[in-house]
Amino acid sequence: MLCPRCALNQSDEIKFCTSCGANLQAVREALDAPEKKFDWGNTWVAEMFMSGQAAEIRKREMERQLGITPEVKRYNEIKAGVIVSCVGIGVSIFLFFLMMGVAANAPPGDAEILTRVWVAGVIPFMVGLALIINGLFVSKKMIEVMERGRKEPDALEDGPTPRGLRAADTSEFIPANMSSVTDQTTRHLENAERKIR
Numbered sequence: 001m002l003c004p005r006c007a008l009n010q011s012d013e014i015k016f017c018t019s020c021g022a023n024l025q026a027v028r029e030a031l032d033a034p035e036k037k038f039d040w041g042n043t044w045v046a047e048m049f050m051s052g053q054a055a056e057i058r059k060r061e062m063e064r065q066l067g068i069t070p071e072v073k074r075y076n077e078i079k080a081g082v083i084v085s086c087v088g089i090g091v092s093i094f095l096f097f098l099m100m101g102v103a104a105n106a107p108p109g110d111a112e113i114l115t116r117v118w119v120a121g122v123i124p125f126m127v128g129l130a131l132i133i134n135g136l137f138v139s140k141k142m143i144e145v146m147e148r149g150r151k152e153p154d155a156l157e158d159g160p161t162p163r164g165l166r167a168a169d170t171s172e173f174i175p176a177n178m179s180s181v182t183d184q185t186t187r188h189l190e191n192a193e194r195k196i197r
Contacts, residue, residue: 001028003024006020074135074139075135084131088124089125
């Protein structure tokens with residue numbers, strides 16, 4: 001094997017080049033490893049061209065793998081609401097005291113406007129309040145509806161079998177109030193079978 005660093009011919013059994021000390025074992029492993037092809041499906045470019053539905057499916061799968069349940073999302077939404085509301089209150093307080101200081105040296109018409117700038121902090125407060133309300137009430141109802149949907153059996157798969165449509169090898173009796181279309185036909189077949197024997 002030729003050493004890639006010093007180009008000296010080396011024996012295939014040695015792990016390091018005797019001249020420069022290059023790791024020949026790592027070079028052999030790199031040459032023997034199969035070439036890994038680049039997957040464009042795992043890049044941000046592929047995400048840009050995804051349809052809305054495919055992006056939503058991928059997002060849900062990622063959340064499932066990370067263990068983010070609807071309940072966790074709900075708590076995160078409430079937490080975000082509390083944070084945004086607190087930021088709104090903080091901005092209001094900061095702007096109130098800052099503008100009071102600025103308004104003290106401003107002309108009377110401008111001072112009146114400056115003393116009301118603190119109201120801008122009400123916007124993030126209201127956004128945070130909306131997030132809290134949504135997390136406490138709306139998202140909770142959505143989770144309950146999803147849970148109810150999971151608990152209800154699918155009519156075709158999990159539900160009880162309809163009366164009278166049991167398996168052919170059953171030993172149960174059909175109730176007397178239930179009449180079958182094939183009752184008479186079955187009796188004729190049983191009689192025909194006895195005559196053949």
